[in-house]
Amino acid sequence: MALTYGDYLKLEGLLELQVPQSEGPEHDEMLFIVIHQVYELWFKLVLHELEHLQRALEAGQGALAMAGFKRILTTFKTLVGQVDILETMTPVSFLSFRHRLDTASGFQSVQFRRLELRLGARQGSMLRHYPEAAPELEQMLQGNSLYDSFLLYLAHKGYPIPEAALGRDRTQPPREDAEVQEVLVGIYHQDPATREVCERMVDLDEGLQEWRYRHVKMVERTIGTRIGTGGSAGAEYLKTTLFQPLFPDLWAIRPRL
Numbered sequence: 001m002a003l004t005y006g007d008y009l010k011l012e013g014l015l016e017l018q019v020p021q022s023e024g025p026e027h028d029e030m031l032f033i034v035i036h037q038v039y040e041l042w043f044k045l046v047l048h049e050l051e052h053l054q055r056a057l058e059a060g061q062g063a064l065a066m067a068g069f070k071r072i073l074t075t076f077k078t079l080v081g082q083v084d085i086l087e088t089m090t091p092v093s094f095l096s097f098r099h100r101l102d103t104a105s106g107f108q109s110v111q112f113r114r115l116e117l118r119l120g121a122r123q124g125s126m127l128r129h130y131p132e133a134a135p136e137l138e139q140m141l142q143g144n145s146l147y148d149s150f151l152l153y154l155a156h157k158g159y160p161i162p163e164a165a166l167g168r169d170r171t172q173p174p175r176e177d178a179e180v181q182e183v184l185v186g187i188y189h190q191d192p193a194t195r196e197v198c199e200r201m202v203d204l205d206e207g208l209q210e211w212r213y214r215h216v217k218m219v220e221r222t223i224g225t226r227i228g229t230g231g232s233a234g235a236e237y238l239k240t241t242l243f244q245p246l247f248p249d250l251w252a253i254r255p256r257l
Contacts, residue, residue, distance in 0.1 A: 021100035028093040029100070035086050036106070039079065043111040046075055050118045054149040060156035062197060069200035076207035083214040091222050098223075113137060119208065120145030120246050122173050147174045147247050150201055157194060159183050176248045184253050198250060205246045212242055 006012060017037065020029040053068035106112075110133045113126065117140040127137050144152075148170065155161045162179045187194050216239055245251050 020097070022097035026093070026097040028089045029097045031086070031089055032094070032097070035082055039082065040109065040111055042075055042079055043109070043115055046072055047111065047114055047118060049075070050115075050146060054118075054144060054146060057146075057149040057153040057197075058144070058156075060153060062153070062193065065153070065197060066200065069197075069204065073200070073203055073207055076204070076211060079211050080207075080214050083211075083218050087218055087221065089222070094222050110137075114140060117141055118146060119204075120147045120173055121244070122171060124171050141171050143170060145170065145174070146201075146204075150197075150247075151180070153197065154183065154187075154194070157191075159187070174246070174248060176252050180249050181253050181256075184249060185256050188253070188257050201247050202250050205250070208246065209242065216242065 018030060018033045020026065020033065022029050049068055049072050053065055053072065056062075056064040056068055107129070110130050113130060113133075114137070116122070117137060122141060122145070124141055127134050127141065130137060148166075148168075151161050151165055155166065161183060162177070165177050165180050168174070184198065187198060
């Protein structure tokens with residue numbers, strides 16, 4: 001029997017996964033479910049691409065890495081754009097079915113935690129909220145973040161990245177390093193090709209911040225200062241994630257360029 005479009009994409013099962021919990025059901029609950037399921041699919045793709053990108057960087061394959069950056073950055077633009085669709089739902093519409101979410105919350109997204117760990121936004125204390133995925137997340141916490149792969153790429157190119165930076169505690173987010181910054185300033189002035197890799201790192205950092213900001217404003221617009229779903233702090237918690245750079249050295253050198 002020939003493989004069909006529906007069989008290849010498993011559409012019959014996929015299209016049965018949107019199950020509203022409200023009576024009626026409330027019209028906008030379908031939008032809410034679809035958007036969040038699609039977010040999870042995009043997160044899956046970004047994780048897939050980040051793993052590929054890290055391998056390329058660690059192998060010194062600049063052209064392959066640049067292609068990976070392009071795909072991830074384009075996907076992040078799509079993540080931001082989806083907020084526009086979600087904001088077509090009014091606060092009244094959301095509140096008509098919000099109570100049906102019970103203890104469910106976006107805070108519980110294991111894939112987004114994987115994404116944060118891969119990018120380097122690391123807080124070991126967060127892992128206790130995901131007991132079912134704790135072994136996997138703990139392994140990711142101990143492994144290279146994207147920034148670690150980036151430093152290995154620079155070392156592969158012959159730049160004198162200090163051993164302290166290459167051997168840093170992976171369980172912590174990257175900290176500013178004056179020696180690394182000296183190397184980066186030299187790259188920006190003398191090595192245009194490697195500078196482009198640096199700029200794509202900055203683009204990615206900025207892209208995540210843009211998505212976080214739009215997400216915060218969407219939550220504020222929809223529920224205001226109410227407690228978030230599942231008892232989370234809602235917009236107040238989300239605000240604490242803003243303006244925290246993933247790659248601080250790449251931002252710290254800006255006044256010197």
